[in-house]
Each structure stands twice: as C-alpha cells, then as structure tokens.
Amino acid sequence: MTIRVLIADDQGMVRTGFTVFLGSQPDIEVVGEAANGREAVTRAAELRPDVVLMDVRMPVMDGLAATREIMASGDPTPKILILTTFDLDDYVYDALRAGASGFLLKDASAQQLAEAVRVVAAGEALLAPSVTRRLISEFARVGPRRPRVRLGDITERETEVLVLVAQGRSNQEIAAELVLSEQTVKTHVSRILAKLNLRDRAQAIVHAYETGLVRPGE
Template identity: 70%
Template sequence: MTNIRVLIADDQVMVRQGFTVLLDAEPGIEVVGQAVDGADAVAKTAELRPDVVLMDIRMPGLGGIEATRRLTEPPSAAVRVLILTTFDLDEYVYEALRAGASGFLLKDASAAELAHAVRVVATGDALLAPAVTRRLITEFARLTRTPRTPLKDRVGGLTDRETEVLSLIAQGLSNAEIAERLVVAEQTVKTHVGRILTKLSLRDRTQAAVFAYETGLIRPTGR
C-alpha cells in the first residue's frame, strides 16, 4: 500500500519539525518535505508531488490562503490542503475553505488527531471534525450572505436525491449517517456523492458543503 505523501508548510521551524516527527511515526504516512511559506509550498508541491499539504494559514509573504488557491485551482490538481490554525473560529479559515482547502486542524491537535486528519483529507471521504466544521461553514455562509446565482443554477443539474444528499453533506453528516437517514446502503450514498462531485466539478466533500451554503441550498441558520 502506497504511503500518503505529506508536505508541511509553516513559518515556524518547531511546528514543522514537530509535525514531521509525529507523522513519520505513523504507519502509511510519509513526510516528503517542508516549506517555510506559501510560495515555498507551491514550489515544493510542484517538485515533490505530495498527496496532502499541511498549510499554516498565516505566514509572511505569500500566505496560506493564496497558496491554497494556487495549489487547488488547476482542474488537474490532485493535492489536498489541510489548513493549520491556532483558533477553531479563525476568520481566515472561511476564506481558506473557499479557496479550496479540504479541511482544517488545530495546531494543538494530538498525534492521533493529526494522523486521522491527514488520512481523511487524503481520501476526501468525510468532513473533518463534522461538528466543528459545520459550525465553521455556517459562519462562513453568514459572512457571504448573498447566494451566487451562477452557482445556484448548477444545482439544477442534480436529481432530487442528489440534492438531498448534498444538503446532508453540508450539515456535516458522514456517508454512514446519510445512509442511515435515507435508509439506503452506504455504497449507494458513495455513488451519489461521486456523481454530485462530478456534476458540480468539485474536488471533495468540503467543497460540496461550501457550495451548498453559497448557493443557498442550506441557510446559515439551518441544520
């Protein structure tokens, strides 16, 4: 089984070294490089081809948000970005999700939480910390306020069941939870999720959740 290749981007050397030690001790995960800022992260990603970039959100020069946007914007981009932040309600996290990040992680996370987050982001199978991510995206949606009409038009291409699944994804439910809610097999949910991402040209579940809020499919105060 191929290891998940990770690049760590943070302007603090102790953070980079600490996360490297923690992740290298985990089976199936390999730290392939470190970057000192956003520009370095973009360059190292092109050179090293990591599967996941742990990206500090605040760095001198090119910050984590713009670096995330540059890494995830190309249609061919395969890398997933996991944002590192000190506060779980950091206002910049909303912009990072919008820029294409697949999730976020607090810098004081345990080794187990760090490894789990990397694995989840690498597969794109579930939202990170659903309860917290749900709160973040809800607040993100409150800040955006006005649904984007062109995006809203794209929802029309989904079937009623796919729209329902998208709504549940936006509420932070996992595939298993969605399957239980809809009384269907989990594999059926996975099929729906795959079709949703393909039809909407989205990279993963986190982008799908943000899309649902931006289009007004889910209201900021709704669950």
C-alpha cells in the same frame, strides 16, 4: 500506497515534530518542508505531494494565499489540510473557497494528525460539525442571497443528500434520515461530486450555499 506529505509552517520545531511523527507511519512519507507560503507554493510544484499541511499565519505569503496559488496551478493538485492554533471563525469560508479540504488545530494529538492526513488524501473533507456550523454562520453573514435552485445534473435523491451534507450531517446521520445504508449514502456523495465536478465534501458544502440550493438557517 504511500501518502506523500509536504509540511508548511514557519516554526521549525513544529515542522520537525510533524516530520518525525508522520515519517514513522508506514503509509506516510514526508517529502519536504516549507517555512513560508511562497516556499510552500514552490515546493508543492517541485515535489507533487498528495497532501500539504498548511499553516495559516506565515511570513512572505500566508497559508490561504498559498492555498489559492497551489489549487490554481492545475491538475494534479494536492489536498490542503489547514493547520492553525487560532479559532477558525475568520478562516473557514476563505479557506474552503481557496480549496482547502479540511482543518486541524495544532493541539490535535499525533494520532489525529495522521488520521487527518489519511482522510483528506482519500478525497474526504475533514470538517467537524463545529467547523460546518461556523461555515453556515459565515454564509448567513456574507453569503450571496440567490434564488433557490434545483441542480439539473443530479437526481432528486442526490439533491436530498447534498442538502443534508451542506447542513453538516455525517453519512451515518444522512443514512438514518433517508432510511438508506451508509454505503448507499457514500455512493450518492461520490456521484454528486463527479456530476458537479467538485473535489470533495468541503467544496460540495460551499457549492450548495453559493448556488442557493441551501440557505443559511434552514
């Protein structure tokens, strides 16, 4: 199945470079480009891409505001992969709350770019451990201090898995800690997302902290 991609960036050379490389991939098709956030919202509605590569700093409307509008437009919505040349500290919390599924620095290699598109298109979150740590730090600074809860819709084992996901653990690390196979962990994560009506791992992390299931520093 071909992954349809929209590239939103105010720099023409960046759009061209991404288009040329991604267009050479057998499983990826670049269906359009946008030079600002407002255009990205319009083009996303017209083209119905699977993934939007979204620059953060753009004229007319920035990438975070554009992400919010696209994600609020109703189903089906594309996966949003945030592109930035800047340190992510200022963007992690807001971007995930807006509905982004991952982050990619513009100095990533061409192969990393293609793989990132495939990862978010498959419904996974592209969150490196360093990004997750920043998210946790941001919750420690501004996140709500809610009482600890047990999410009633998920089992005790699924709760354990969600806590570890929110702590930034990979499937491999979760499997080792809980003495499970990686496939079993993947199954648990899929069930958690379905039961809690969450889009991906990124949303699961935000949800765990906002409900008080996990607290910063734990």
